[in-house]
Amino acid sequence: MSATSTDIFRLLDVEKTYDIGRASASLFGAGKRRKLAALDGVRLTVKPGESLALVGESGSGKTTLLRVLLGLTAPTDGRALFREKEIAELKGDDRDRFARDVALIYQDARGSLNPRMTVLDLVAEPLDHHGLCPRAERRDRVAALLQRVGLPAEMMGRYTSALSGGQVRRVAIARALASNPSVLVADEAVSGLDVSTQAQLLKLLRDLQRDMGVSLVFITHDLGVAAYLCERIAVMYLGRIVETGATREVLTAPAHPYTRALLNASPKFFAPIAEPLPGEIPSPIDLPKGCRFAGRCVEARDDCRLTDPALRADGARAFACLHPLDRPRALG
Numbered sequence: 481m482s483a484t485s486t487d488i489f490r491l492l493d494v495e496k497t498y499d500i501g502r503a504s505a506s507l508f509g510a511g512k513r514r515k516l517a518a519l520d521g522v523r524l525t526v527k528p529g530e531s532l533a534l535v536g537e538s539g540s541g542k543t544t545l546l547r548v549l550l551g552l553t554a555p556t557d558g559r560a561l562f563r564e565k566e567i568a569e570l571k572g573d574d575r576d577r578f579a580r581d582v583a584l585i586y587q588d589a590r591g592s593l594n595p596r597m598t599v600l601d602l603v604a605e606p607l608d609h610h611g612l613c614p615r616a617e618r619r620d621r622v623a624a625l626l627q628r629v630g631l632p633a634e635m636m637g638r639y640t641s642a643l644s645g646g647q648v649r650r651v652a653i654a655r656a657l658a659s660n661p662s663v664l665v666a667d668e669a670v671s672g673l674d675v676s677t678q679a680q681l682l683k684l685l686r687d688l689q690r691d692m693g694v695s696l697v698f699i700t701h702d703l704g705v706a707a708y709l710c711e712r713i714a715v716m717y718l719g720r721i722v723e724t725g726a727t728r729e730v731l732t733a734p735a736h737p738y739t740r741a742l743l744n745a746s747p748k749f750f751a752p753i754a755e756p757l758p759g760e761i762p763s764p765i766d767l768p769k770g771c772r773f774a775g776r777c778v779e780a781r782d783d784c785r786l787t788d789p790a791l792r793a794d795g796a797r798a799f800a801c802l803h804p805l806d807r808p809r810a811l812g
């Protein structure tokens with residue numbers, strides 16, 4: 481068995497480009513076809529039981545990466561593997577296993593749940609779909625799942641229109657857990673809620689992840705949420721992972737100036753007015769030469785504008801920067 485064969489997901493130099501039509505025509509003929517690189521050479525693994533946060537500004541490629549993991553979009557190049565098999569080519573039993581094993585918690589929980597179905601039917605649907613539960617045991621299984629997410633069994637007969645935002649998210653989590661998945665994938669799953677409901681849901685997700693040994697891939701704009709929930713973090717910028725490592729280490733001593741800029745842009749309790757990220761994110765259609773962050777980086781030197789840095793490993797950390805920030809020795 482190879483050393484990597486237990487990885488749940490393995491992305492090898494994944495590219496995802498979108499054809500966005502032609503540039504305007506000129507006297508010399510039709511304009512060139514233009515491509516937008518949403519993902520550009522992404523390497524990533526997700527191991528059993530690990531929690532991984534994907535962070536980065538809007539447009540950095542987080543949702544596209546999630547769509548690749550979920551098999552909703554195929555890479556243009558590179559390989560996206562689930563248990564060592566190409567996700568886009570899964571068929572038959574492998575496809576069924578993938579559908580049971582990888583569960584998505586939607587950002588818009590209320591919108592993702594059919595308002596004409598009761599909580600019982602919503603949570604039982606994956607059980608029915610995968611033939612995982614005899615009809616006679618359905619109510620008991622749903623009651624146990626509701627209990628797992630902190631909802632009373634009496635809620636089974638209700639419709640989502642009668643539930644609060646926090647309760648609807650819990651129903652969505654119970655439904656995601658129904659097929660006993662090994663990975664939960666969540667896109668901003670706690671956004672748009674009040675702070676205390678958010679905190680309760682984050683605690684629930686953290687407890688579930690630890691108690692059930694399920695892996696978690698969590699997209700968030702909030703570095704505090706990433707730090708609370710996930711052991712590992714991948715910081716994305718313009719379709720690339722620019723820094724990755726243990727969340728605590730990356731956020732206490734970032735190597736990449738982009739990670740530090742994201743940290744500075746995060747509101748703190750005592751200083752809610754954060755320092756905005758400098759400059760504008762470049763267009764993904766017309767990328768600058770050299771490091772993509774150089775134009776916004778306060779540390780940039782001449783060579784940064786010429787050389788595009790590859791992601792290089794330093795112990796358990798990896799970063800794509802020619803002149804990484806000084807980090808305490810103990811964390812290197």
Ligand SMILES: Nc1ncnc2c1ncn2[C@@H]1O[C@H](COP(=O)(O)OP(=O)(O)OP(=O)(O)O)[C@@H](O)[C@H]1O
Binds near residue numbers: 498538
């Ligand atoms: N179907 C598509 N066609 C063309 N471009 C796309 C498509 N989907 C995404 N993109 C582009 O790919 C890039 C990455 O988008 P993506 O949604 O993955 O970023 P994100 O980090 O998830 O952003 P957000 O935090 O706003 O959701 C963006 O420039 C986006 O405009």
